Amino acid sequence: MGDVYEIRTDLALETQEKMQEEHIDVRGVRFLEEKKPYGMTVSTVVIETENAAHSMGKPKGRYITLEAENLSEDDEDYHREISMELAKIIRGILPEKMVKKENLEDLTEGIEVAVLVVGLGNRGVTPDALGPRVVDNMFITRHVLQEFGKYAFGNVKTGSISGIVPGVMAQTGMETVEIIRGVVKESKPDFAIVIDALAARNTRRLGRTIQLSDTGINPGSGVGNHRNAINEKSIGVPVISVGVPTVVDAATIVADGMSALIRAMGESATLKNLGDNLDELGDSEKQELAREVLSPQLHGMFVTPKNIDESVKQLSFTISEALNIAFLGNKEDDWNI
Amino acid sequence: MGDVYEIRTDLALETQEKMQEEHIDVRGVRFLEEKKPYGMTVSTVVIETENAAHSMGKPKGRYITLEAENLSEDDEDYHREISMELAKIIRGILPEKMVKKENLEDLTEGIEVAVLVVGLGNRGVTPDALGPRVVDNMFITRHVLQEFGKYAFGNVKTGSISGIVPGVMAQTGMETVEIIRGVVKESKPDFAIVIDALAARNTRRLGRTIQLSDTGINPGSGVGNHRNAINEKSIGVPVISVGVPTVVDAATIVADGMSALIRAMGESATLKNLGDNLDELGDSEKQELAREVLSPQLHGMFVTPKNIDESVKQLSFTISEALNIAFLGNKEDDWNI
């Protein structure tokens, strides 16, 4: 038996896994998993058709997930490796119309595009602060290039990076997409990279997963409610999203507990026929159970780990470093002579 | 049926309620509830004997709980009323050997005692930041009194207030009680007031409840693990604790969901006999269920509301204002002439 209730996740990988578990074969979805050094796994889900998008509950496009066990631990050299891998993934997912493919191989060189980095979320709520903190750590270049040109950076190839932390609706009174659209119209970047904290389906993912997508940000179940769709259609330029699951919806873990309870009843000798009976319940009866059981008090509550501050700090460094490398190039070699 | 699993709460009021629900009469516990203006309720639990302390799982002493529906909302004048009520409660729970009772009635005057205000918790994790933020907003006077005497405050009665934010063990490498004991030995306050974020049993309490106690802080299930017992025995001076529940343990809400499921089965026509059967399960079978169902992944996870930042901000103002009034007196009238 699957989940008692339909539960949202911001991770395409989790939707894919659920489909596999339930032996549902979705046509129009391609899936690829690669093992990388340092215990990293890179998974790619490509949703190729509108039908597949409907089944998966996510827009057509590419979803790339980098997983690593120690992503939120504090080890500078390990994170340099993750950042390098992530920088490659970022370059690979950039909109083709903006970026010439031949320029992307060499990470020691920057690429000459104009990118607006948007840090979504609420700086004051720890698991939602990832986006603002990534922007804090970006190496901002747009104003320098506009005033002094490439000369200011030794004439090497340098991306034009701008950044904005729009805040959440409770702080601004505006839809976040309104603010971004306004800033994009004025500053005219080639595309936007939007950083956000995500909601996962499974607590095991928290702080161990980074998802990149070329579909932008679509209304979901993150920490805050700061998100009408942010995509090429709504803001006028292509949108790459970079997200890290930092919370699980409170209702999700309760529903999981109940599913596990029902499953356990099916497996327990004493309770076997109770569990079997529950498994035979129709959908409407399950919904009735859900309504009675899932207290409205869980609405607006999320689950997050006690060490979320360290996790967000570490992940924001890793992501900002990856973005800096992807657009400005990796200067390490200059200094190691 | 009660809870499937034993679940901890930092609130004596919740333990009291559970006892009442289960019709357990604990001898040696007194309970009093008073309705106050502005929708406030003040409940007092007094644990009078060691036996009662054992049954309640909390040390002997007084536990006073102030509840109000809008405690975490942003309304300055409403909060002034809450702060005044809270200031009275604080004065009433101060250690008698330190404070002469006759001086406490008049809130427009301060009281001449030396108090160390300790803000427990991790400033970087929003629901754990309550303690540090209260200390941020205290009106610190000890150094001024030491240098200039009462003269600096117009010769009116003025408490000597000092404050410390010790940090959590992951930040300091030390037990919090070590730091406080060291600071108490050097600065010699009459007593300490320790502010902490608590774990409640029920999400409904979050942001709506303030608990005061004359028993200090005892190892519990708060956000962080920053707490060996902090009480007169461990630090050398009496300890008043002021706590606000800001989180619920993740395992708690899952166990609640399962209890509700079992209860719902008992009430549903279709499932009646399943539920009844489960209700008849023995304790060991329930424990078995628990072990199978409550994933170890929930360990180290907590549940908190999405607007926790506003809630902590508002409550820290209310508590610091109450402490300032309790020790320095309420100066309002001076200005309203």
Place this chain on the structure above:
Amino acid sequence: MGDVYEIRTDLALETQEKMQEEHIDVRGVRFLEEKKPYGMTVSTVVIETENAAHSMGKPKGRYITLEAENLSEDDEDYHREISMELAKIIRGILPEKMVKKENLEDLTEGIEVAVLVVGLGNRGVTPDALGPRVVDNMFITRHVLQEFGKYAFGNVKTGSISGIVPGVMAQTGMETVEIIRGVVKESKPDFAIVIDALAARNTRRLGRTIQLSDTGINPGSGVGNHRNAINEKSIGVPVISVGVPTVVDAATIVADGMSALIRAMGESATLKNLGDNLDELGDSEKQELAREVLSPQLHGMFVTPKNIDESVKQLSFTISEALNIAFLGNKEDDWNI
């Protein structure tokens, strides 16, 4: 003798004072000073002609300055009085085409206009954090009114308040005016109120002065360089500015020291004729002295008080409270019944 070097100030009042000191009568400037309770002084400088604007080095318009000795001290009731006075001044300076005059008298009622509050400055540099902190403390209503209408606020008159903290150019790579213009175009407020930390001419003003103006923000000498002109012409809606001097340019205090030295020489018996001789120096000779003496190392340096954190905290509360009262009305009486 006046200042040796021309020195900028963001305060029209200081320019006015300098003109008076030097007995320069600028036609087209009106000046009014009123004493208020609680030691407040309210000064109004109105620059009425383009000629006067040229002489004063500031655009045509109204500049209202509220001064009070203890503006940055921590006294809640005193600040309530300041906030009420400031709320009246804010209402009086709102653009007439947007706001009907007859509605402004009664501070217990809000006014039905749509205002965007912009917090300029860098949250990470204490004296420049005033603007961001004011927005943090605003009571944001626009999204609630848009979703639920006046009903959400008990059908009383309520301003539609939105807020934005655009960041500074080093953080965003964009001119602040670009960001604000984009946000204004999308969210269409009636006007903007822009909060900023200012540079004063005199350290005595720091933390004791609030300047309001209907001319917007014009390139000046504040902490950061976050300001192309922000006014009706550049963003498309009228701009009211609220500024507090928190820094003095480092070069300013050095020039002051030198002026004082030269003046002292003129007054000292021993040095009298040296001072007199210096007083007779021509302007070009003074400029030469300036170039030699004012080290380029002072460029990019500012002077600020050691307790600037308390000062900015207190002033940001006072200003946000005044704005909340001006647009939402003062609810105090509701609770005191």
Place this chain on the structure above:
Amino acid sequence: MGDVYEIRTDLALETQEKMQEEHIDVRGVRFLEEKKPYGMTVSTVVIETENAAHSMGKPKGRYITLEAENLSEDDEDYHREISMELAKIIRGILPEKMVKKENLEDLTEGIEVAVLVVGLGNRGVTPDALGPRVVDNMFITRHVLQEFGKYAFGNVKTGSISGIVPGVMAQTGMETVEIIRGVVKESKPDFAIVIDALAARNTRRLGRTIQLSDTGINPGSGVGNHRNAINEKSIGVPVISVGVPTVVDAATIVADGMSALIRAMGESATLKNLGDNLDELGDSEKQELAREVLSPQLHGMFVTPKNIDESVKQLSFTISEALNIAFLGNKEDDWNI
């Protein structure tokens, strides 16, 4: 001519330079300057006798200064080099009675000592936040070693690191030295390393200099007034101080301006004899000038660069990394295989 007024600096190197400029030969002071790669300069001032200490206005002991042009710029690999150099300096200045010299050469290994890292200063005032931020970035190990022993770190040599951010007197009401003494007595480290923001004599030093000393912290002219002497005598264990100049006293730059003016007068053809005359002023006349000219308003004011936030951020990373390397060893090679 030297300075008109006696001006304090926290940097022994600046005192040394002033002595050299004025051709004062202080017996009992040794001075050594070394050029290092990456444009670093390491200077050592050793004050060997009480007489020399009196002349220099600083206690007997070693003062080592690391200077580099780009210390506050954002370049990860450059800073790794600085951190490695700094780690060597830290190891070289540790108290000999605590640390066996033979263990110090190999930076890939940690050293088995117990160190308390103290972050002095006020987190809320940007140039004073250096100490707190260094502690934020320390890799704290004491609690892990106490609970699990070396096993937790793969049995390699690992320092026991604890940390504390005591706050400043306005926040705590206590002398900082009281708090540190209390914490030292309870937690019993072998020695303390105290991080502080310093006041320089010259704006050119700001953000480009790190001073280490084995004499602790002695009352000076830093940003805040958070410092009674913190040294072996006052807290009971040896104290190593690490300081970075982030401010210059406001009175200092004014006095500099006046000195420069007087010097300029001596050099200018027109003013030559004025300047010469001033140069001939006696000390009492200079003091009189000072009293008239140096306004008391400059008291409590400091000068700091506009980009101080970036500077403090970068330097806190460099210093915390150096401390982590010095006590825990540099793990880089593990990952680069």
